[in-house]
Amino acid sequence: GAGVSQTPSNKVTEKGKYVELRCDPISGHTALYWYRQSLGQGPEFLIYFQGTGAADDSGLPNDRFFAVRPEGSVSTLKIQRTERGDSAVYLCASSPRGSPYNEQFFGPGTRLTVL
Amino acid sequence: AQKVTQAQTEISVVEKEDVTLDCVYETRDTTYYLFWYKQPPSGELVFLIRRNSFDEQNEISGRYSWNFQKSTSSFNFTITASQVVDSAVYFCALIGGSYIPTFGRGTSLIVHP
Numbered sequence: 001g002a003g004v005s006q007t008p009s010n011k012v013t014e015k016g017k018y019v020e021l022r023c024d025p026i027s028g029h030t031a032l033y034w035y036r037q038s039l040g041q042g043p044e045f046l047i048y049f050q051g052t053g054a055a056d057d058s059g060l061p062n063d064r065f066f067a068v069r070p071e072g073s074v075s076t077l078k079i080q081r082t083e084r085g086d087s088a089v090y091l092c093a094s095s096p097r098g099s100p101y102n103e104q105f106f107g108p109g110t111r112l113t114v115l
Numbered sequence: 116a117q118k119v120t121q122a123q124t125e126i127s128v129v130e131k132e133d134v135t136l137d138c139v140y141e142t143r144d145t146t147y148y149l150f151w152y153k154q155p156p157s158g159e160l161v162f163l164i165r166r167n168s169f170d171e172q173n174e175i176s177g178r179y180s181w182n183f184q185k186s187t188s189s190f191n192f193t194i195t196a197s198q199v200v201d202s203a204v205y206f207c208a209l210i211g212g213s214y215i216p217t218f219g220r221g222t223s224l225i226v227h228p
Contacts, residue, residue, distance in 0.1 A: 003159075033216070040220070040221075041220055041221070042119075042121075042206050042208075042218030042219050042220050042221050043160070043206070043216075043218045044218075045215050045216055045217070048214070048215070055214070056213070056214065056215060058215070059215070089158075091160070093160075100210065100214040101148040101165070101167070101210050101214075102165075103150065103162040103165050104160075104162065104216070105162070106152075106159055106160040106161075107159070108157075108158055108159050109158055109159075
């Protein structure tokens with residue numbers, strides 16, 4: 001079956017612009033996670049959803065970052081007034097219903113470059 | 116707060132050598148899960164194993180084995196008879212009571228033919 005997909009695969013933008021990154025989780029997976037991965041680092045948690053609601057957004061670095069999942073499936077990570085420090089690979093992962101300790105299935109990521 | 120430390124930044128071996136990747140964790144939770152993921156050059160993280168804090172039994176899956184020791188807060192990963200296809204970055208991760216995953220910085224394994 002289809003895995004987690006993320007679009008676009010690459011996004012180049014200018015400082016100060018607004019960007020949206022999309023994640024399509026595996027069908028039926030209720031949990032969805034967003035991470036940010038900088039070069040040479042592990043994934044850094046940003047936010048996770050159980051269904052439509054954000055269960056924990058404590059990893060979002062500031063109020064320029066926002067994420068939605070209106071129908072409990074596709075999710076969009078939104079970054080306002082982008083800064084050069086936002087450049088990273090943004091990863092999405094989904095997990096089946098049930099235990100929050102389930103393994104996660106990762107997408108290929110979106111590489112964001114802010115010039 | 117929880118923390119995962121992978122002290123080895125990069126390991127280089129020759130094919131058929133055995134290699135162990137170290138993972139040390141910190142948590143105050145009594146219930147937690149530990150994970151290993153593989154990130155090949157293509158980029159996508161792939162799940163390898165999950166272990167809960169109440170099960171210290173070691174696990175073997177083909178050439179892969181895992182040693183979980185609560186006494187030393189370690190969850191080490193050994194690849195026996197390494198192959199070039201094992202070249203990747205390997206991440207150890209922990210999920211505790213907050214349900215927020217914490218990943219280590221990863222260990223880059225390079226297996227030379």
